[in-house]
Amino acid sequence: MTQEDTEKIVRQRIRGLRLARGWTLDNLAARSSISASTLSRIETGHRRIALEQLVAITKALGTSLDQLVEPEGNEDVVIRPEPxxxxxxxxxxxxxxxxxxxxxxxxxxxxxxxxxxxxxxxxxxxxxxxxxxxxxxxxxxxxxxxxxxxxxxxxxxxxxxxxxxxxxxxxxxxxxxxxxxxxxxxxxxxxxxxxxxxxxxx
Incomplete structure (x- = not known):
């Protein structure tokens, strides 16, 4: 997995967690002290995510940095059970x-x-x-x-x-x-x- 792929997954996780909480960009901005416009560019891939921004977003979303940046698993997701x-x-x-x-x-x-x-x-x-x-x-x-x-x-x-x-x-x-x-x-x-x-x- 490339760095670009990892960043894409991180952006998707940020947006997904925000929406799962029913938050607007303004809601996340108020909790992370990052402007809504900056958050929008982060989520859409028009801005690189600085480490300090990632830490602030992680705390605001109530998750951990490890979970947010964990690489996508490569294991086989299909279970083929035998009777x-x-x-x-x-x-x-x-x-x-x-x-x-x-x-x-x-x-x-x-x-x-x-x-x-x-x-x-x-x-x-x-x-x-x-x-x-x-x-x-x-x-x-x-x-x-x-x-x-x-x-x-x-x-x-x-x-x-x-x-x-x-x-x-x-x-x-x-x-x-x-x-x-x-x-x-x-x-x-x-x-x-x-x-x-x-x-x-x-």
Whole structure:
């Protein structure tokens, strides 16, 4: 990536963050002590950005200098999940190990002949939406039917289990770290995740 490409990305980030906050150029000017006309020329590429201006803009936007000037990533952004068999269901992992949100995102296909498992309990929250079919959610003493287009969110300290009802069902689900460990104890490395080096445990 060239210096010109990096500067273009920085200008786009400045403008994008300003607009995301609903600020006009005058609003950013008041917060950064840089004139609106100068900010306009910076955003449109008609003026080079001096370091002191960049620092002032960064503080005004509530971000860090590192985030503002971070080079555009060159990694492959497309995840190509491979189906895995997990606890009688088929799972496609849709997130990477380096996901900063600390969550695992997956698509899961559950068939109605899946063996019923004991309800599980673990810290945190769980969320899923039904893509197709119907999910029978056992949550504590309740049995809840969740249909396509509907979503469910619940505390996982409540005993819970999922089953397909009258045919296969597909869901998109988000697990936090505790949920992933509880529901996918034997899963392989996620897309983009490298297997651990066994020597590292020595």
């Amino acid at each position: 895995e068999s997990v606890s009688g269901a088929t799972l496609w992992l849709l997130s990477r190990e380096r996901d900063r949100r600390g969550v695992t995102i997956a698509k899961m296909r559950i068939t109605d002949d899946r063996e019923s498992s004991d309800p599980q309990v673990h810290p945190g929250y769980e969320w899923f939406t039904v893509l197709s079919g119907t999910i029978l959610l056992r949550l504590g003493t309740r049995t809840i039917m969740v249909y396509p287009g509907q979503a469910a969110e619940f505390s996982t300290m409540t005993p819970h289990s999922l089953q397909a009802h009258q045919g296969p069902a597909e869901i998109l689900t988000i697990f936090d770290q505790d949920g992933a460990q509880a529901h996918m104890p034997g899963h392989r490395h996620a897309p983009g995740r490298r297997p651990a080096d066994p020597r590292s445990a020595e």
